Amino acid sequence: MTYRGGCHCGRVAFEVEGELVEVIDCNCSICFQSGFLHWWIEPTQLKLLSPREKLSTYVWGTGKAQHYFCPVCGVSPLRNPSSDPAKYTVNVRCLEGVDVSALKSRKFDGRNRLKVPDRKRDEPG
Numbered sequence: 001m002t003y004r005g006g007c008h009c010g011r012v013a014f015e016v017e018g019e020l021v022e023v024i025d026c027n028c029s030i031c032f033q034s035g036f037l038h039w040w041i042e043p044t045q046l047k048l049l050s051p052r053e054k055l056s057t058y059v060w061g062t063g064k065a066q067h068y069f070c071p072v073c074g075v076s077p078l079r080n081p082s083s084d085p086a087k088y089t090v091n092v093r094c095l096e097g098v099d100v101s102a103l104k105s106r107k108f109d110g111r112n113r114l115k116v117p118d119r120k121r122d123e124p125g
């Protein structure tokens with residue numbers, strides 16, 4: 001299935017191809033404050049409909065994660081997670097026509113991830 005998404009003001013638009021089965025609800029400081037719900041995808045599943053230059057990037061902590069956001073409305077629809085910077089996570093809240101409450105949700109304790117020695121690749125970071 002193809003999902004269309006973007007930011008609040010419409011400056012950033014994209015499509016994602018795939019089966020949306022589960023979201024990851026991370027409680028790290030940035031995910032918790034922004035309400036980001038992660039859907040892990042491969043780069044080949046993402047098609048930017050807006051030029052990449054329309055997104056701004058926020059980098060902090062280890063410097064591995066890239067948090068992409070619209071510089072006009074401030075919404076963050078995409079990230080490259082620190083645990084696997086070659087992949088993307090899509091903020092499911094930024095996808096059109098998706099009922100977030102109907103999706104399977106898995107909690108991830110991002111606040112304490114550095115204390116957990118066996119962190120998996122499919123977890124936010």
